[in-house]
Amino acid sequence: MKDTTLIQLVNDIKSGKTKAVDAVKYYINNIKEKSYLNAVVEVFDDAIQKAEEIDKKVKNKEPLGRLAGAPIIIKDNMLYKGKKCTCASYFLKDFISPYTATVVDRIIKEDGIILGRANMDEFAMGGSNEKSYYGPCKNAHDSTRVAGGSSGGSACAVAADLCVASLGTDTGGSVRQPSSYNGVFGMKPTYGKNSRYGIVAFASSLDQVGPITKTTMDNALLLSVIAGADEHDDTSLRAPVDNYLSQIKGNINNLKVGYCKQIIEKIKGTPYFSKYKKVLDFLKSQGAHLVEISIENIELALPCYYILAPAEATSNLGRFDGIKYSTRNKDAKNIGQIYNFSRTDGFGKEVKRRIMLGNFVLSSGYFDAYYNKAKALQQNIRESFKTAFSKCDVILFPTTSDVAFIIGSMNKNPIEMYLIDLFTVPANIAGIPAFSLPFDKGENNLPLGLQILANDNNEGIIYNLADFIEKNYKESK
Amino acid sequence: MDWDVVIGLEVHAELNTNSKVFCSCKNEYGSAPNTNCCPVCIGLPGALPVLNKQAVKYTIKAGLALGCNINDIAIMERKNYFYPDLSKAYQISQLVKPICLNGGIKLSNGKFVRLNRIHLEEDAGKLIHNENIGSLIDYNRGGVPLIEIVTEPDISSADEAVEFVTKLRNTLIYTGVAQCKMEEGGMRCDVNLSIKPKGSETFGTRTEMKNLNSFKMIERAIKVETERQIDLIEGGGKVVQETRRWDDVNEETVAMRSKETSQDYRYFPDPDILAVTISRQDVEDIRKTLPLLPEQLKDKFVNEYNLPEYDADVIIKDKEISTFYLKCVELLNEPKQISNWLMTNVLAKLKDDTLQITPKQLTDIISLVLNRKISKQNGVELFELIWGTTDDALKIATNKKMINDMSADELYKIIDEILVNNPQVIPQYKTEPDKILNFLTGQTMRQTKGKADSKLVREYLINKLK
Numbered sequence: 004m005k006d007t008t009l010i011q012l013v014n015d016i017k018s019g020k021t022k023a024v025d026a027v028k029y030y031i032n033n034i035k036e037k038s039y040l041n042a043v044v045e046v047f048d049d050a051i052q053k054a055e056e057i058d059k060k061v062k063n064k065e066p067l068g069r070l071a072g073a074p075i076i077i078k079d080n081m082l083y084k085g086k087k088c089t090c091a092s093y094f095l096k097d098f099i100s101p102y103t104a105t106v107v108d109r110i111i112k113e114d115g116i117i118l119g120r121a122n123m124d125e126f127a128m129g130g131s132n133e134k135s136y137y138g139p140c141k142n143a144h145d146s147t148r149v150a151g152g153s154s155g156g157s158a159c160a161v162a163a164d165l166c167v168a169s170l171g172t173d174t175g176g177s178v179r180q181p182s183s184y185n186g187v188f189g190m191k192p193t194y195g196k197n198s199r200y201g202i203v204a205f206a207s208s209l210d211q212v213g214p215i216t217k218t219t220m221d222n223a224l225l226l227s228v229i230a231g232a233d234e235h236d237d238t239s240l241r242a243p244v245d246n247y248l249s250q251i252k253g254n255i256n257n258l259k260v261g262y263c264k265q266i267i268e269k270i271k272g273t274p275y276f277s278k279y280k281k282v283l284d285f286l287k288s289q290g291a292h293l294v295e296i297s298i299e300n301i302e303l304a305l306p307c308y309y310i311l312a313p314a315e316a317t318s319n320l321g322r323f324d325g326i327k328y329s330t331r332n333k334d335a336k337n338i339g340q341i342y343n344f345s346r347t348d349g350f351g352k353e354v355k356r357r358i359m360l361g362n363f364v365l366s367s368g369y370f371d372a373y374y375n376k377a378k379a380l381q382q383n384i385r386e387s388f389k390t391a392f393s394k395c396d397v398i399l400f401p402t403t404s405d406v407a408f409i410i411g412s413m414n415k416n417p418i419e420m421y422l423i424d425l426f427t428v429p430a431n432i433a434g435i436p437a438f439s440l441p442f443d444k445g446e447n448n449l450p451l452g453l454q455i456l457a458n459d460n461n462e463g464i465i466y467n468l469a470d471f472i473e474k475n476y477k478e479s480k
Numbered sequence: 481m482d483w484d485v486v487i488g489l490e491v492h493a494e495l496n497t498n499s500k501v502f503c504s505c506k507n508e509y510g511s512a513p514n515t516n517c518c519p520v521c522i523g524l525p526g527a528l529p530v531l532n533k534q535a536v537k538y539t540i541k542a543g544l545a546l547g548c549n550i551n552d553i554a555i556m557e558r559k560n561y562f563y564p565d566l567s568k569a570y571q572i573s574q575l576v577k578p579i580c581l582n583g584g585i586k587l588s589n590g591k592f593v594r595l596n597r598i599h600l601e602e603d604a605g606k607l608i609h610n611e612n613i614g615s616l617i618d619y620n621r622g623g624v625p626l627i628e629i630v631t632e633p634d635i636s637s638a639d640e641a642v643e644f645v646t647k648l649r650n651t652l653i654y655t656g657v658a659q660c661k662m663e664e665g666g667m668r669c670d671v672n673l674s675i676k677p678k679g680s681e682t683f684g685t686r687t688e689m690k691n692l693n694s695f696k697m698i699e700r701a702i703k704v705e706t707e708r709q710i711d712l713i714e715g716g717g718k719v720v721q722e723t724r725r726w727d728d729v730n731e732e733t734v735a736m737r738s739k740e741t742s743q744d745y746r747y748f749p750d751p752d753i754l755a756v757t758i759s760r761q762d763v764e765d766i767r768k769t770l771p772l773l774p775e776q777l778k779d780k781f782v783n784e785y786n787l788p789e790y791d792a793d794v795i796i797k798d799k800e801i802s803t804f805y806l807k808c809v810e811l812l813n814e815p816k817q818i819s820n821w822l823m824t825n826v827l828a829k830l831k832d833d834t835l836q837i838t839p840k841q842l843t844d845i846i847s848l849v850l851n852r853k854i855s856k857q858n859g860v861e862l863f864e865l866i867w868g869t870t871d872d873a874l875k876i877a878t879n880k881k882m883i884n885d886m887s888a889d890e891l892y893k894i895i896d897e898i899l900v901n902n903p904q905v906i907p908q909y910k911t912e913p914d915k916i917l918n919f920l921t922g923q924t925m926r927q928t929k930g931k932a933d934s935k936l937v938r939e940y941l942i943n944k945l946k
Binding site for chain 1: 524526562
């Protein structure tokens with residue numbers, strides 16, 4: 004069972020070689036043993052019962068779904084009817100989901116088992132998973148370091164073998180960055196590929212759900228299950244979804260691999276650069292063509308993100324007001340106090356910071372200078388990527404240029420923390436798919452991620468390249 | 481000093497769609513609290529709005545009926561503010577790109593009141609204050625589609641305002657997009673009002689009165705607020721830009737909040753809803769569904785049916801009446817006769833009843849009278865009998881022995897007998913012909929139990945008494 008992949012586990016369960024119940028028990032045991040990681044904040048009490056139902060189906064030779072018996076952990080901002088969903092916030096500490104998110108529902112329909120919910124930065128705001136009501140989630144490879152964020156719990160749980168796969172959400176890198184820090188595989192699909200229905204919104208125009216897995220192929224399978232149009236989400240793409248596994252061909256002949264001039268400038272001279280260059284050389288040796296491309300204004304994606312995301316967040320978080328379902332301050336005596344006291348108690352510092360920032364950029368007199376300018380810039384960056392993809396099939400970026408940092412080391416200056424999102428934010432701003440895979444090791448033998456970006460709806464091309472690197476590339480040292 | 485009054489209106493009307501504007505909950509008035517609710521309209525975390533296409537179509541239809549230009553692209557925006565009846569802490573509305581622009585309504589004095597826009601938005605829920613329990617919220621109304629019709633400041637009096645709202649309401653009802661039941665809050669009016677010295681080019685400072693939901697309230701609020709502003713300025717004071725509440729009991733406007741402390745709504749495009757693209761083909765398709773509107777119907781009645789303008793004006797005032805009238809004319813090509821019956825008999829009934837006669841029943845009665853099968857007098861009685869039933873006119877007339885089954889000769893024989901029995905009146909005929917004619921006709925009608933055709937009776941008598 005140890006470190007089994009999703010595809011292997013589903014095959015073993017279907018063939019009767021492994022029992023779903025044993026798989027669930029194995030992971031529950033791991034969660035207990037590695038509770039110091041603080042990755043999983045709740046194991047759902049019906050997981051074993053669900054596993055028994057799957058085993059019964061196997062025994063009775065009933066038809067089985069594509070995720071039969073696979074214990075999957077969801078980020079704590081995804082609704083699953085009857086279970087708590089807290090967004091790692093004091094404000095929602097007692098909130099029980101009254102309905103199920105579309106992506107979660109699709110996993111259940113394919114006989115997957117929702118094992119529990121994962122730690123995260125409060126309301127998905129943060130890049131270290133230190134800003135959680137439940138306390139920090141630790142890195143699976145070094146518990147003095149951060150798991151990354153905001154989907155830190157989801158990435159750590161996969162890396163530490165606490166589940167076979169997980170779901171995270173990615174607004175500015177929140178799936179890819181913790182995947183990179185924990186040495187696992189994380190996808191931020193094309194905007195609209197996955198339904199956002201039942202996912203607590205952070206920045207609606209940027210949020211995407213993404214699978215986090217132990218292999219590229221596992222990721223391709225899980226995305227194939229959860230992706231696709233949803234009548235409950237106007238922004239979900241109507242185009243039919245591919246079976247991404249069938250797009251993994253085992254070769255990269257004539258693939259045009261782009262490297263971005265502006266990104267090279269940023270990482271030149273760092274230890275990451277030599278590793279990055281080595282992987283490019285390897286791809287060339289395997290039949291790919293390397294293409295230098297330029298993406299105008301890419302360095303402005305980050306400020307653009309830190310205007311648009313807080314603007315949307317401030318509006319999205321307005322519904323947490325102590326009136327209907329969020330924790331109400333007991334001393335509040337009138338409506339003004341209910342709002343004021345409850346929101347003061349309810350939100351953590353980083354969330355408040357972003358609410359303030361968002362209100363500022365939306366306020367009259369500043370709207371044109373900030374929000375509208377950022378919107379125009381977003382369009383401009385998106386077009387730059389389109390132009391680049393007329394010359395190449397994929398573009399390689401770092402996910403982060405360094406390994407996970409020490410817990411608490413970044414707490415002095417929020418801007419410094421924001422800068423870590425430099426390489427991940429552009430894909431959200433442009434709405435294109437981007438994938439992080441572990442490809443090398445950095446300081447203290449900690450994992451480093453490589454990011455593959457492609458044009459809209461080209462997740463299949465990404466998976467093919469990632470699988471090729473995963474199976475054929477030998478790391479640099 | 482003489483003053484000009486400057487008024488602009490913002491009229492909200494709930495659209496008559498089956499479901500709410502962003503979810504599939506029923507759009508229904510009067511249900512038990514919080515029964516027409518779902519994750520979307522109570523603003524649960526993770527819930528997403530999906531725009532109701534019918535609401536967009538209805539907004540376009542209202543716009544076309546009011547002469548608006550329809551935008552190619554419309555954008556739903558978020559208007560952010562906190563209030564317990566607003567489940568998401570933002571109302572989805574429109575600011576920069578509404579569905580309809582311009583248009584207007586012509587008043588009877590010839591003035592054209594221009595519209596600035598019509599936009600689509602969602603209604604909020606309702607707060608219910610209970611002394612024992614506290615404040616409760618009913619989200620049934622939350623997410624009901626509303627259109628907001630915004631005028632330019634072209635209105636100069638309470639009378640003009642009332643006429644504008646009356647015509648607007650009637651037009652919306654005719655198009656079928658809204659029922660505008662003011663007593664249920666289905667139509668509400670905000671009044672922006674300022675005064676300026678007569679003829680002055682510069683506008684004064686305006687106040688806004690919100691949620692006036694009857695014609696009387698609109699009229700009274702405008703009159704009272706105009707007086708208040710005039711008194712204030714003439715007394716050396718200054719009007720403050722503020723929202724005022726109309727106190728219907730004390731007949732006064734009361735300050736609610738000034739613009740200084742008013743909220744910044746921080747509008748921005750709602751990222752959950754794609755921009756609405758409206759093709760010219762969509763617009764033309766919707767235009768084809770427009771019924772004849774009141775003014776067009778009036779033209780038809782006057783020009784095609786030769787109705788007096790007075791009749792036409794009365795009939796178009798109410799869609800139910802004009803629809804009923806049109807159906808009657810389809811069944812019986814006697815527009816003026818039908819109009820007479822409608823205006824005297826039907827409208828008299830409608831003063832304290834709903835419409836309880838079918839076009840077929842009414843036109844059957846009229847035909848019987850016109851064909852002299854029954855007398856006019858019996859026709860009116862038949863109308864009274866048939867009201868509220870599903871009975872057939874001819875059947876009732878037959879059962880009640882109203883049918884005139886006498887031959888002319890039989891009738892003449894009866895009249896001759898009456899003349900013989902009343903010899904004293906014949907000499908009087910020379911001096912008082914009308915009196916005697918009425919007396920003898922009355923005698924005949926009594927003798928025939930009202931069946932006789934009074935016209936025929938009079939003709940025969942005149943001939944006889946010559």
